[in-house]
Amino acid sequence: MGDFTQSAVACQNGGFILNTKTTNTGDGRLVTIFGGGGYIGPIVAKRLLSFGYHVRIVDLFLYGTQNIMLGLFDEPGFEVLNGDLADSSVVNAGLDGATDVVILAGLVGDPITKKYPEAHDAVNETGIRSLIDQLNGQSLQRVIFVSTCSNYGLIPEGTLADEDYELNPLSLYAKAKVGIEQKLLSLKGQVDYEATALRFATAFGLAPRMRFDLTVSQFTREMYLRRDLLVYDADTWRPYCHVQDFADVIQRVLEAPAPDISFDVFNAGGDNNNFTKRMIIEAIQKHIPDAPVAYQAHGSDPRNYRVDFKKIRDRLGFTPCFSVEDGIKELIRALDQNLFEDAETRANFYGNYEINYEKP
Numbered sequence: 001m002g003d004f005t006q007s008a009v010a011c012q013n014g015g016f017i018l019n020t021k022t023t024n025t026g027d028g029r030l031v032t033i034f035g036g037g038g039y040i041g042p043i044v045a046k047r048l049l050s051f052g053y054h055v056r057i058v059d060l061f062l063y064g065t066q067n068i069m070l071g072l073f074d075e076p077g078f079e080v081l082n083g084d085l086a087d088s089s090v091v092n093a094g095l096d097g098a099t100d101v102v103i104l105a106g107l108v109g110d111p112i113t114k115k116y117p118e119a120h121d122a123v124n125e126t127g128i129r130s131l132i133d134q135l136n137g138q139s140l141q142r143v144i145f146v147s148t149c150s151n152y153g154l155i156p157e158g159t160l161a162d163e164d165y166e167l168n169p170l171s172l173y174a175k176a177k178v179g180i181e182q183k184l185l186s187l188k189g190q191v192d193y194e195a196t197a198l199r200f201a202t203a204f205g206l207a208p209r210m211r212f213d214l215t216v217s218q219f220t221r222e223m224y225l226r227r228d229l230l231v232y233d234a235d236t237w238r239p240y241c242h243v244q245d246f247a248d249v250i251q252r253v254l255e256a257p258a259p260d261i262s263f264d265v266f267n268a269g270g271d272n273n274n275f276t277k278r279m280i281i282e283a284i285q286k287h288i289p290d291a292p293v294a295y296q297a298h299g300s301d302p303r304n305y306r307v308d309f310k311k312i313r314d315r316l317g318f319t320p321c322f323s324v325e326d327g328i329k330e331l332i333r334a335l336d337q338n339l340f341e342d343a344e345t346r347a348n349f350y351g352n353y354e355i356n357y358e359k360p
């Protein structure tokens with residue numbers, strides 16, 4: 001039995017049983033996941049399907065990831081709709097018969113939003129806002145907007161940001177997330193669904209669409225390949241979370257009693273996965289001690305935040321199953337089997353680098 005399985009089994013007390021259908025909690029609900037065709041979405045879809053939900057993914061596959069839908073295609077209750085959420089007819093079709101909505105879609109990350117500000121505006125601002133404007137009166141139960149812990153930006157050393165901590169978004173990407181959170185949460189009492197904003201930590205973990213532009217996976221792969229790795233601002237903190245744990249969080253929000261999640265915001269992650277970049281490097285070095293790593297101060301990304309995950313633990317009983325170390329070991333096992341041989345030739349599949357977006 002590999003470490004991955006052991007880790008999942010060790011987590012059963014937390015309610016996480018990997019790929020094992022235990023109960024039919026979905027009970028025929030149809031969850032439409034906007035932006036479900038990227039890194040995190042297919043993992044969420046697979047988990048919900050395995051618990052008896054129906055799932056519809058709406059995505060325009062900005063990074064050419066449409067073929068990963070084939071892995072879900074023949075699952076009972078799964079549908080895919082290839083289209084742009086900025087097109088209201090796509091949204092209408094996406095909402096047809098849906099009981100719940102999860103919004104993962106967007107231009108994700110600081111670099112891609114900086115590189116394509118017009119597309120960022122059309123999708124992350126106007127597009128998501130008009131999507132939200134169409135959600136009322138559709139008999140939806142839950143609407144989950146996936147935001148980011150990047151909203152905290154830069155906080156003083158030794159401080160932990162809980163959900164009430166002052167937001168300090170430093171990028172276009174995070175500023176849009178803060179604005180959408182505020183819009184959604186301000187709709188309390190005016191709409192017929194329960195809305196929740198989840199501030200996700202930075203993701204790691206294996207998925208059909210890996211993103212090697214995210215720290216844990218990027219560092220692990222670079223070091224595995226013994227490439228010279230230059231690490232900027234090694235002592236800056238950031239929280240991390242495995243994609244399987246994010247799927248667990250989404251399911252918990254879908255199934256929690258309404259008063260526990262209604263028009264509320266949660267940091268999504270776990271206290272023990274607050275890591276500095278240096279700590280990540282040291283965790284990788286346990287497995288790959290001979291990888292060349294150098295450190296440099298004053299990089300271009302000033303973000304530095306440690307996050308408090310008490311609320312999601314107390315209210316929803318969520319603690320992550322997977323540590324950063326679990327994610328590193330899992331990725332090394334996949335790299336050992338050459339599963340990412342095409343990472344260079346299909347760089348844009350494996351990272352958010354280039355898009356060709358036209359407004360509908």
Ligand SMILES: NC(=O)c1ccc[n+]([C@@H]2O[C@H](COP(=O)([O-])OP(=O)(O)OC[C@H]3O[C@@H](n4cnc5c(N)ncnc54)[C@H](O)[C@@H]3O)[C@@H](O)[C@H]2O)c1
Pocket residue numbers: 034035036037038039040041058059060061062063065083084085086103104105106107108109123127146147148149199200201202203204209211214352
């Ligand atoms: N990955 C992380 O580390 C991380 C951390 C915090 C928050 N999040 C949030 O989680 C969500 C998912 O992240 P991810 O890593 O899976 O990103 P991703 O870039 O892999 O996936 C986003 C998906 O949205 C789709 N999309 C973009 N614009 C669209 C549009 N106009 N219509 C329909 N689909 C559209 C893209 O094609 C893509 O498949 C995002 O909202 C992101 O902000 C991610």
